[in-house]
Amino acid sequence: MSNIRIIRIHNELLGTYGDQGNAEVLAFRAKFHGIAATITDVTYEQSIPRNGNIYLLGGAEDSAQLLSLEALRRENNLQEAIADGAVLLAVCAGFQIIGQSFWANGAKVEGLGLLDVESNPGGKKRCVGEVKARCSILNLELNGFENHSGTTTLGSSAQAFAKVSSGYGNGDGKSDGAVLGNVFGTYMHGPILARNPQLADLLLTRATARPFSQIEDPLASSYASIARKY
Numbered sequence: 001m002s003n004i005r006i007i008r009i010h011n012e013l014l015g016t017y018g019d020q021g022n023a024e025v026l027a028f029r030a031k032f033h034g035i036a037a038t039i040t041d042v043t044y045e046q047s048i049p050r051n052g053n054i055y056l057l058g059g060a061e062d063s064a065q066l067l068s069l070e071a072l073r074r075e076n077n078l079q080e081a082i083a084d085g086a087v088l089l090a091v092c093a094g095f096q097i098i099g100q101s102f103w104a105n106g107a108k109v110e111g112l113g114l115l116d117v118e119s120n121p122g123g124k125k126r127c128v129g130e131v132k133a134r135c136s137i138l139n140l141e142l143n144g145f146e147n148h149s150g151t152t153t154l155g156s157s158a159q160a161f162a163k164v165s166s167g168y169g170n171g172d173g174k175s176d177g178a179v180l181g182n183v184f185g186t187y188m189h190g191p192i193l194a195r196n197p198q199l200a201d202l203l204l205t206r207a208t209a210r211p212f213s214q215i216e217d218p219l220a221s222s223y224a225s226i227a228r229k230y
């Protein structure tokens with residue numbers, strides 16, 4: 001693969017928590033690995049390209065989350081691309097959207113069903129703060145920042161993305177996110193790929209079916225090591 005196509009979905013709606021930076025990190029690291037990368041922003045009005053290699057959904061307030069879901073429901077391009085092996089990273093509101101159902105603005109809505117998880121209204125207390133969670137796929141403790149009111153339970157066929165060591169994650173302080181094949185859901189903002197560049201390399205590996213040797217990016221390493229302290 002000579003060019004990796006990164007599709008950033010509804011950044012104007014799902015950009016509240018800085019998750020748009022995940023696309024920049026992927027493109028930067030792809031270039032480090034000698035692969036050209038293009039970032040395509042898809043807005044609420046536009047159709048989602050079918051030929052992406054990595055798709056990204058970010059976090060948002062409930063109303064923006066509902067608008068994004070409405071647009072995603074107009075077509076099956078994302079689901080078809082995933083079925084063909086494309087990679088999806090969905091953060092917080094995005095993670096809830098790709099589950100079976102979630103609550104927004106006091107009502108339960110059906111999600112895209114790409115992951116067997118259900119999100120429900122949390123208690124009065126929002127889950128806010130630093131989160132650390134061990135990802136068994138990478139054999140690494142990841143870290144991020146969370147800010148959500150919804151909590152998520154894993155269905156019988158769902159596998160947690162990471163095991164929480166501090167923070168709330170899915171709300172129970174035990175698991176964070178869910179993963180199925182190349183579909184990754186998590187509550188970790190940061191952006192997560194800036195704080196954990198190894199995860200960016202995993203997504204690139206999955207998208208290109210090509211293993212990458214470790215690269216040293218001093219700025220990424222110092223950011224990750226500062227973030228790990230909190």
Ligand code: GLN
Pocket residue numbers: 017058059060061062065091092093094147148149150151
């Ligand atoms: N609106 C959702 C919630 O509060 C998602 C928030 C987010 O994306 N940070 O649970």
